[in-house]
Amino acid sequence: MNPGFAREPNNTAVTIQDVADLAGVSITTVSHVINGTRFVSEDLTQRVLQAMDQLGYKPNLLARGLRSGRTRTLGLVVPDMANLFFAEISRAIEEIAFNRGYSLIICNSADNPEKEKTYLGVLLAKQVEGIIFISAGSSEDILNELERCGVPLVYADREIPSQLADVVLLDNEFGGYLATNHLIQLGHRQIACISGPSGLTPSADRVAGYRRALVEAGLPVCPEYIVSGDFHYHSGEIGMLHLLDLEDPPDAVFISNDMMAFGSIRAVRSRNLRLPEQISIVGFDDIILAQASSPALTTIAQPIQQMAEKVIELLFMRMHSNSAGMERQRVILKPELIIRDSTRALIQQPERTR
Amino acid sequence: MNPGFAREPNNTAVTIQDVADLAGVSITTVSHVINGTRFVSEDLTQRVLQAMDQLGYKPNLLARGLRSGRTRTLGLVVPDMANLFFAEISRAIEEIAFNRGYSLIICNSADNPEKEKTYLGVLLAKQVEGIIFISAGSSEDILNELERCGVPLVYADREIPSQLADVVLLDNEFGGYLATNHLIQLGHRQIACISGPSGLTPSADRVAGYRRALVEAGLPVCPEYIVSGDFHYHSGEIGMLHLLDLEDPPDAVFISNDMMAFGSIRAVRSRNLRLPEQISIVGFDDIILAQASSPALTTIAQPIQQMAEKVIELLFMRMHSNSAGMERQRVILKPELIIRDSTRALIQQPERTR
DNA sequence: CTGAAAGCGCTTACAG
DNA sequence: CTGAAAGCGCTTACAG
Known part of the structure; x- marks a missing residue:
């Protein structure tokens, strides 16, 4: 529209082809050095690495995901991310996922089943590899559909009717x-x-x-x-x-x-x-x-940390291994009483004041 | 590995081709009815709609994003999502983005510049259309690189050295x-x-x-x-x-x-x-x-809501319009004193106790 | 009013 | 030890 002020068109992201050209190799080889997926000679490896560095190459994760079917992305649906409990559990889950090389799309359903449903659709459409779902009360139909679609799924915190998926609960x-x-x-x-x-x-x-x-x-x-x-x-x-x-x-x-x-x-x-x-x-x-x-x-x-760990453990089990025949897991964690200062022994009063 | 227990292979996601086949039209037509991007006769429209419904079709957003260059996804980097202030501003931003049809990838940098850098790379690689960045202290080099790469970017909450991008700050x-x-x-x-x-x-x-x-x-x-x-x-x-x-x-x-x-x-x-x-x-x-x-x-x-609105407004301005020549915006919002009960007038004491 | 085909940027058999 | 080519599922000129 206004070419004179247009941003530098070198935004046109650098692709694997650019790297291959600069390094004088095929894109196959570039791909393999990136992913360490087959042996590449020291010489070519160095040239590729240098070309990537020089061009500031970042693989396009959409293309990778589309082709490979692996997005290394998880979805988390929470009812209210500004509720400290959910914020803390989200953070714990995020951290564990990150350490395993996964990113987390956090969806705030705002206690709204409609929004929850929309987000579930978005997560699926974005090809997440697994979903952690703290429901704000979706209908059984939606959950059934979700479970049927085959995406690895674990419910957390809240019991859900008609469960086929694993669940991590507190007692x-x-x-x-x-x-x-x-x-x-x-x-x-x-x-x-x-x-x-x-x-x-x-x-x-x-x-x-x-x-x-x-x-x-x-x-x-x-x-x-x-x-x-x-x-x-x-x-x-x-x-x-x-x-x-x-x-x-x-x-x-x-x-x-x-x-x-x-x-x-x-x-x-x-x-x-x-x-x-x-x-x-x-x-x-x-x-x-x-x-x-x-x-x-x-x-x-x-036990937030424990819940987060268990959730991810179950999810990865479903995602990776031949867990197909594994029966549904129900993990029920024990809460603990923490005595502080808002409770004290009742002093028997001769007569109730007020 | 264990085909007997393997999940139903109908997980093989249904594609636009399946819909086209069932509806007896081309994928071009299916695409156009999905996106409302050109006129399609009532008859075909109905057939496509029904086919989509029957198959439970969900467009693959990776493919869409790869082809169209639009992911309808924004990235948000915060230093600590379990800090209520960031949790609240994240929620506010998420809500506004959602209402505009965007999803938000929230990244918790955990006050760790290394993690922050990694996440920035992930966001870029995931082809987000814009980034909202509350820094936990990345180096100037990284920020420069980020700004140069041309992704629409707005900083929030914290002033950043070497700014080319817009920023929303509190006074x-x-x-x-x-x-x-x-x-x-x-x-x-x-x-x-x-x-x-x-x-x-x-x-x-x-x-x-x-x-x-x-x-x-x-x-x-x-x-x-x-x-x-x-x-x-x-x-x-x-x-x-x-x-x-x-x-x-x-x-x-x-x-x-x-x-x-x-x-x-x-x-x-x-x-x-x-x-x-x-x-x-x-x-x-x-x-x-x-x-x-x-x-x-x-x-x-x-003024959290106001900050969130301003951030999104600036980001969309950079994303959509011909804002190329527009000069850097610096929005500085005013805070407000809320008097409650943790302050009171000093009672002059004859001599200080303790 | 609709379709055939190119192509987005990758990974991954296949071939040598 | 490396490369040419197919193809993931879409969108979008191009053509009629």
Whole structure:
């Protein structure tokens, strides 16, 4: 359009042919020295290497992928990359993948099944070699289609209906149990719970663990003590406010993720209640800021590094080996209770103030 | 290897040829109905659409990209995707890109220039149409090479030496000034600062703003009141501990990012000091948890959404239009002081306790 | 209104 | 020890 100002046309990427020409060899030879895929004499190797260097040659990965069928790219779909838990697990996965020579396309579904579906299509169309999928609630149809298409696939974090693929899960039920039981051991009896979005298995399982702990301790499971959030910060605040406004408010709350727990702390403070003196809370996830909040958050730690490693291990198994007949793997990791300063033993008060 | 258990070979992806065959048209026509790139009769259009649907056809984006030279993919390099600030800006950028039909390859350089360099090469080799680069400190040589190769490029967040490319920055100096001035207005006189990694312009600029505020107020700039961190949580804790151990500890601290501020809060609590009664702190970034910390953090807000929009706007300008002659853009956004509960007016004490 | 064919930049049998 | 050539799956002039 404006040739006078046009960028230098030497952008026209340098190709393997240019390297071959400069080195005075065939593109076959260039390809082989790049990939180390057959013996090339010392002399030619040197000439090729020098030509590549001189021209600043970078292989076109699209062409390579198209021809070879190997893209050395993985796809990761997460519901919310600005949620610290997902950010941390994404980073852990990215790092392991990188060390194995793979790049990762991270897709943020923003908790939107439509977007999730679009991204899955994009990943497939981009010929990723494997997909790690933390679902935000895609329909069974879509998942079936995905599983059928044969791409190596591992689900993480969230249980999925109709699974043919491998899955790496946390024992969320046990986590909820651990958290609630901790509160019970501390002498609390009025224990509420802020759940995550209904329909997500981690959320449901955590609440199930909460219930089991109560039942085992012979405590009643009180419906108005279970309020639902959405795993986001704000809903923790709303949920806690709701609980505090109850006629008979709880003296301890199990909040099913740390983000909401931070919101809850804000609610507690806005009511001028003291934490943990007047109310104990335990979160879930152990994101890095759990240690930094005031008071530091008692929480259930997810073994993020271990999850990431397991996910990649399974994915590579499916990608590489003759794993065709291998039966579906279900890895269930154990969470751990991390006791900090947001919980404390209930001091029996002669009469409840407030 | 084990054909009996081998996955169904119908994985052999369905191609445009398969669609053409089934629809009884040429691949040219299929291509044109997919891309809406020339008129195709209603009849053929329907047949193609149906064939695509029936076969579950997905265009191979590698082939498309190779042929057309357009990959509809952008690359983003960030220093630490598990840092909430970068996670949030990544999400914002991802969303805008997605809405424009682009996918984003997010690369985590982990503050490692070597990895950063590798990733830049990967992005180029993958033929991304543009790169958004938040540097963790690459050498000038690499940046020069990058700029020369002609890929549309915009730097964000951090100033870069030898810039030919556009850049979107925050006025960090002004942010540091705002923060420190706020403390001064509150009556504080012993104001310390925890900086970020030296060598990073945001960090240096924030400290420069801190200095300017002190100087303008006629206060001394005291070297031992400036301690350096690395923008990570832990260094904020260490830094604050150091400051509190000073013979003459500060009564207010400007901490140059929120992550370190959270670390500092922990330090303050470990010394049994009360915040903000005994010490005021102001952070920088306004990540979402700043509101949720206890006390809620007074901080300097970065206009993340605006930054993301500006970055994409500039990048698309370079990618699409005849922007060849357009001069380098430098967009400097203004931060904002968000007053919360971690700062308060200094109560003049008859004599300093501790 | 539609199709045959060239070609994007690689890898990989095949041949010598 | 090395090269000529086919072909991956598309898009896009070119032709009719």
